């Protein structure tokens with residue numbers, strides 16, 4: 001066996017094994033029951049996205065921790081539905097008398113789930129406290145987005161559990 005072949009024969013299965021492990025690790029599943037089992041804790045016009053609205057859901061693990069003012073533990077799942085804002089015939093976003101956008105069609109569902117072990121597969125600057133990120137279609141198909149941008153935007157928010165809406169998760173009671 002010449003040296004190059006020996007290297008290739010070793011490197012290829014190793015690369016395949018690594019790839020499979022990475023996929024297996026990033027195993028955030030679509031929480032298909034979120035509309036019946038999660039709490040809907042906030043709906044708001046999106047910052048920086050002038051024609052979108054976000055509708056926020058948290059599972060009981062996240063919500064109970066937020067109500068107790070505690071960190072969001074492993075098993076916390078957050079769902080953010082994104083809606084297109086309704087527009088008038090001129091293509092301008094319509095605002096209600098409350099000065100708020102009006103949700104039209106749902107376009108994408110963003111999901112975050114926390115498991116501390118999941119951070120191991122990322123370099124330090126993309127670890128995001130064990131949170132994993134995925135984007136799904138409104139019917140729950142994984143859109144297989146590159147989640148680097150998700151990580152970069154949420155990573156600086158360590159003081160609020162890497163989320164933008166932690167203070168809202170406790171709800172009104």
Ligand code: HEC
Nearest residue numbers: 046047078080110111112133134135149150153163164165
């Ligand atoms: C440009 C910055 C940015 C990127 C990129 C980004 N987010 Fe966010 N994310 C936000 C902001 C800001 C909010 C609060 C709502 C809003 O958009 O105004 C938010 C809210 C969320 C929430 C609700 C929980 C919370 O943090 O309050 C989830 C879930 C979420 N994002 C998931 C994702 C996923 C999944 C991706 C990648 C596919 C992603 N985000 C990419 C900025 C970002």
